[in-house]
Amino acid sequence: MEIFTSISSWQNWRNVIPSTQNVGLVPTMGALHAGHQSLITRCRQDNDICTISLFVNPTQFNDENDLANYPNTFEADRKLCEAEGVDAIFFPDYSELYPDDYRYRVSENEVSPLLCGTHRPGHFDGVLSVVMKLLNLVRPQRAYFGEKDWQQLQLVKGMVEAFFMPLIIVGCPTVRDIDRLAISSRNLHLSKRHREKAARFPKILAAQAPAEEVARLLEADGFEVDYVQDFKGRRCAAIHCGGVRLIDNMPLYEGNQK
């Protein structure tokens, strides 16, 4: 497995991959877990070469504390990638990936301000801008994103269409813990008590009730609710539990039937 930290070494490697070989990319912010693992598995199935990027992207954090507290687990990430058969890790730092110091950005003005965008101003500009950079550097045939970040997945798909980028964005199902909590690197920040309590989030979100009612149920359970909203066939929600922000979403029929 190769590890590249500089753009130039990455490009030297990328440029000699024959065009007959399909390349897949799993873009991540590190702190890899079972969710990422499922993306890597799918990426390996679909492509000749499986690459992963590890980059905690500062431009998508609207809260400096949130950025400072983001888990940094490179050694564990490297081992997981090795074990999962990743071919190359791209692990650049900010100055490599942002030679422009974020003077240039990609934005979207309809979906971006909704849901998580309301609570995290500028978040999706940062996401779209870094994804554009990574996709141009890796030039994959396919890139893999989790459905857990449903709004992000829709925005990235839209960007690829709007700018005619020659690849397929593959959305992969949310991986859940045994108690149904969606797996997230942020779960590491939950105390034992709050981790137990967090399991009620997906259960309440699956309630057969209007979104407003689900928001009331979550609040009644002691969660601070950012939003519960139906969006593109999904019921999406963001809450705070013991100071940790958690997001989740479910297909609408599931929300209505279960």
Place this chain on the structure above:
Amino acid sequence: MEIFTSISSWQNWRNVIPSTQNVGLVPTMGALHAGHQSLITRCRQDNDICTISLFVNPTQFNDENDLANYPNTFEADRKLCEAEGVDAIFFPDYSELYPDDYRYRVSENEVSPLLCGTHRPGHFDGVLSVVMKLLNLVRPQRAYFGEKDWQQLQLVKGMVEAFFMPLIIVGCPTVRDIDRLAISSRNLHLSKRHREKAARFPKILAAQAPAEEVARLLEADGFEVDYVQDFKGRRCAAIHCGGVRLIDNMPLYEGNQK
């Protein structure tokens, strides 16, 4: 010479060009003149295949009248391209190029608000966004832009670097009429009297004097001045002459020596 109006027919053609062949692109808004001609000549010299796009991009017009009055000369453009040995014209309409209806855009926040950006809010967002689309659709090894639009040229170069787009932006010298007026499709809108008067614009701009003094000289000559400003080694200016907006720029040493 091929002419494509749909993205899909364009892509079918583009996708079968072997990777051993270099492709050049001259992005234009049509109304082709000697300036474009020089870009085509250079593009043919440098590349195996010379392509040109003709698209009057509405998102870069902040003034609806300006857009409505933009010259539309497709038949003449087609003939010029044929005579100059262009291999393919890409001539899409808005709905083809903007499936997103401009929900997604590329912007830059430091250079964009200056000079022309001050007087044409949103102009460079439109330019960068459409250039990103065209470059991704054409995937050229080189793209050609005139130095006449100096600020645009710097911004496009910056975008290509910031997003690691795999091509070279080639800036080509401004082509001037016999009386030194920079050739522009907007010159067609000048009355005979104002066309004569416009020739004083490059002459005054070349004066050996500070930018503020040059602005005063232009105003004393009866031009309405948007700005005269030194930027990245050039003296740049925009004026109005008989209701027509004209821009020009010159290397600073020339402005200081001549």
